[in-house]
Structure formats: structure tokens, C-alpha cells
Amino acid sequence: MNNNYCIEFNDVLAGYKDFMILNNLSFQAKRGCITLLLGPNGAGKSTVLKTLFGLLKPRTGRIYLDGEEITGLNQKELLAKGIAFVPQGRNLFGQLSVFENLELGGITLGMKTTHERIPEVLAFFPRLKERLNSMASSLSGGEQKQLEIGRALLLRPKVILIDEPSIGLSPLVVQDVFKLLRKLADQGTTVLMVEQNVKSALKYADEAIALESGQKVLQKDAADLLSDPHLERLFLGAVQVNP
Numbered sequence: 574m575n576n577n578y579c580i581e582f583n584d585v586l587a588g589y590k591d592f593m594i595l596n597n598l599s600f601q602a603k604r605g606c607i608t609l610l611l612g613p614n615g616a617g618k619s620t621v622l623k624t625l626f627g628l629l630k631p632r633t634g635r636i637y638l639d640g641e642e643i644t645g646l647n648q649k650e651l652l653a654k655g656i657a658f659v660p661q662g663r664n665l666f667g668q669l670s671v672f673e674n675l676e677l678g679g680i681t682l683g684m685k686t687t688h689e690r691i692p693e694v695l696a697f698f699p700r701l702k703e704r705l706n707s708m709a710s711s712l713s714g715g716e717q718k719q720l721e722i723g724r725a726l727l728l729r730p731k732v733i734l735i736d737e738p739s740i741g742l743s744p745l746v747v748q749d750v751f752k753l754l755r756k757l758a759d760q761g762t763t764v765l766m767v768e769q770n771v772k773s774a775l776k777y778a779d780e781a782i783a784l785e786s787g788q789k790v791l792q793k794d795a796a797d798l799l800s801d802p803h804l805e806r807l808f809l810g811a812v813q814v815n816p
């Protein structure tokens with residue numbers, strides 16, 4: 574255990590029924606940094622996030638948050654410890670308003686605290702502030718992703734787990750999402766992000782970890798990886814590198 578690390582996986586074996594996906598996976602993610610999880614389809618990237626969020630329980634191995642073991646805790650306990658998860662795809666209540674979606678995000682906090690915190694979250698998202706009473710399904714894809722991130726921020730999380738936020742968003746909106754995550758990391762939040770949009774994401778990340786078959790095959794400084802002339806060749810067939 575090292576105290577610079579916010580998240581630590583030690584020899585984690587986890588999977589679905591009898592089928593193991595994470596094969597004694599070990600890695601660390603530093604506090605206040607964006608760590609990018611890369612790897613081919615099926616490598617186990619989303620499974621890492623699900624395991625951290627208590628949706629899967631490790632068979633063996635240990636997981637630490639800020640040096641404290643959190644292996645096997647349930648979602649409620651993990652939320653209370655400051656872990657928030659923004660899964661892949663759309664995860665809003667489309668028929669409810671922006672405001673109501675935010676209220677639901679604060680369900681573990683109680684209504685009073687939630688209402689106190691909503692303005693703080695909206696300060697990050699001027700567009701959501703303008704659309705507060707609109708139905709979530711009427712927002713653009715980028716606005717919906719902002720709302721999902723905003724809902725996670727209500728918890729004032731220590732850690733944000735975010736799975737492929739760029740899917741379905743135009744390049745400019747993707748940059749906005751990455752910039753926001755960068756801002757949060759600079760303010761001390763630890764971000765663990767899965768992203769296929771490798772080149773863009775590396776510009777905003779601090780470190781990159783590549784997985785293959787549930788094992789770590791590389792952990793490298795993001796800037797070093799970005800400037801590596803062999804980036805595309807290194808990842809050919811392993812990580813899709815967008816032009």
C-alpha cells in the first residue's frame with residue numbers, strides 16, 4: 574500500500590459465475606489524477622469499474638480506497654465512502670425533469686442536503702441550469718451526459734468511475750466532457766475513465782493503463798504514451814486509436 578494512491582487493486586480475481594474476467598489484476602490510480610483504462614473490446618475495462626463499485630465481488634485479491642480496504646463492500650457503503658459511477662450509455666429518467674433527475678441522484682443524502690448542493694453542481698453546467706424544468710429525454714446527448722456527471726457530483730465524490738463518456742457525442746462536446754473531468758481532477762477528485770477515444774483522452778489524462786484479457790499489459794504516463802511514435806503500432810489490434 575502506498576499513500577499516494579487513491580485506488581489500488583491487488584491480485585483481483587473477478588468475473589461472472591464461473592467465468593473469470595479479471596485475472597489477478599493489480600494496478601494503482603493516483604489521487605487527483607485521471608487514469609485512463611484502455612484495451613480491446615472484452616478486455617475487462619467495464620468489469621474493473623463494476624468491481625470497484627461493488628456490482629461484482631472479487632473471488633480473491635484486495636481493493637483499497639485511500640489505503641483502506643474496501644473489498645466486498647456493497648454499493649451503499651461504497652457510495653458513502655465517496656465512490657460514484659457513471660456507467661456507459663444513457664442512465665437518466667427520461668420522463669423526469671433535469672431537476673428531478675438531480676434530486677434522485679441525492680437520494681442517499683436526504684432532500685435538504687440535495688437541495689443545498691444542486692446549485693453547486695449547476696455552477697459547472699450553465700446549460701443544465703437553463704433547462705432545469707425540461708424533461709431529461711429532451712436534452713441533447715452531451716447535455717444528458719453532463720446531467721449524469723452532475724448527478725454523480727452531488728455526492729461530492731472522492732472518486733468518479735466513468736465508462737466511455739464520449740459515446741454518441743460530437744468531438745467538441747467530448748472535449749468539454751474531458752475538460753470538465755480535468756477540472757474535477759485538478760480540484761482533487763480521482764477519475765478512473767474507460768475510453769476508446771484514445772488520442773483525445775490521453776491529452777487530458779495523467780496515466781494510462783492498458784488491459785488485455787483481464788490483465789495489465791502496460792501502465793504509462795499519458796503524455797509519454799501520446800508522444801510515443803509507436804503509439805498506433807503498439808496498440809494495433811489491441812486499442813482502437815482514432816485518427
Ligand SMILES: Nc1ncnc2c1ncn2[C@@H]1O[C@H](COP(=O)(O)OP(=O)(O)OP(=O)(O)O)[C@@H](O)[C@H]1O
Pocket residue numbers: 589594612613614615616617618619620621
Ligand atoms: N453480465 C455479464 N455476464 C457474463 N459475462 C459478462 C457480463 N458482462 C460482461 N461479460 C463478459 O466479460 C468480458 C469483459 O467484459 P467488459 O464489459 O468488462 O469488457 P470491456 O473491456 O469493457 O469491453 P468493451 O470495450 O466492449 O466495452 C466479456 O467477455 C464479456 O462478454
Ligand SMILES: [Mg+2]
Pocket residue numbers: 618619620661736767
Ligand atoms: Mg466496456
